[in-house]
Amino acid sequence: MKGIGKGWLIASGVILVLAVICLCGGDVQAFLGGVAVAGIVLAIGSRKSKHRTAADVPPVASRGGVHEIPRPTPSVSVAHDLDGSSGSSFGSWDVSIHGADGQDVRMDRALFQNIVIQSYNPATGTAEILGTHGDVYQTSLDRCTCEDFQRRGLPCKHIYKLALSRGYSADAFFSARSDVVWYADGCRVYHTSPDCRGLRNRYSRRSTVSMAEYNGLRPCKSCCGDQ
Numbered sequence: 001m002k003g004i005g006k007g008w009l010i011a012s013g014v015i016l017v018l019a020v021i022c023l024c025g026g027d028v029q030a031f032l033g034g035v036a037v038a039g040i041v042l043a044i045g046s047r048k049s050k051h052r053t054a055a056d057v058p059p060v061a062s063r064g065g066v067h068e069i070p071r072p073t074p075s076v077s078v079a080h081d082l083d084g085s086s087g088s089s090f091g092s093w094d095v096s097i098h099g100a101d102g103q104d105v106r107m108d109r110a111l112f113q114n115i116v117i118q119s120y121n122p123a124t125g126t127a128e129i130l131g132t133h134g135d136v137y138q139t140s141l142d143r144c145t146c147e148d149f150q151r152r153g154l155p156c157k158h159i160y161k162l163a164l165s166r167g168y169s170a171d172a173f174f175s176a177r178s179d180v181v182w183y184a185d186g187c188r189v190y191h192t193s194p195d196c197r198g199l200r201n202r203y204s205r206r207s208t209v210s211m212a213e214y215n216g217l218r219p220c221k222s223c224c225g226d227q
Helices: 006-024 028-051 095-099 103-112 147-152 157-165 170-175 209-214
Strands: 060-062 065-067 116-121 126-130 136-139 180-184 204-208
Touching (some): 006 028, 095 103, 095 170, 116 157, 136 157, 147 157, 180 209, 204 209
Antiparallel strands (some): 060 065, 116 126, 180 204
16 A cells, blocks of 8 residues: 555545445445445555656746756756755855845745745655645755746745755854844844843844844844944
């Protein structure tokens, strides 16, 4: 039964139970028919499972035009691990890309929104990711089928979510930016220094100046100077 979807197994099991009930009632013909139908259901489920692969990803768009995610063979090296021993970047992205406008928004959503990795294929580096609106996207460290990636051609929140699950860290992301600030939960002020006494040793969260101000925070008068 290995490889057959759970739904197909349940369906065949229900049919077999009904067939046994018929047999207990003396209806041998109905019992044999039920067994035959259960066998057909299992055969269909097995066939569909063989055709379903995580590598079947639809074409996506990037800045270079529409292209398909390559289907790697065992002899092809698939770039789905983090680049460099420090994990400062991932996929084929240069570390500087994480400092581009809007990337702080995508990382913030990857960290704090309810984005779920439903499955991951280590052979291809491809994941099925459930987005916040219920859509499922095919995502690798280099591309994603979501509208945001197709429009911008830059890492989206789904790509960041996958990268974080593979070992990329928020530390690496914020080290690529020069506009990092800190703030404490429940506080309406952000700080350019994590040692500012305004944080009062409370748990602090990193963000960027644009994200902090978008969320209604104002600069700390002690550590932010004339900002």
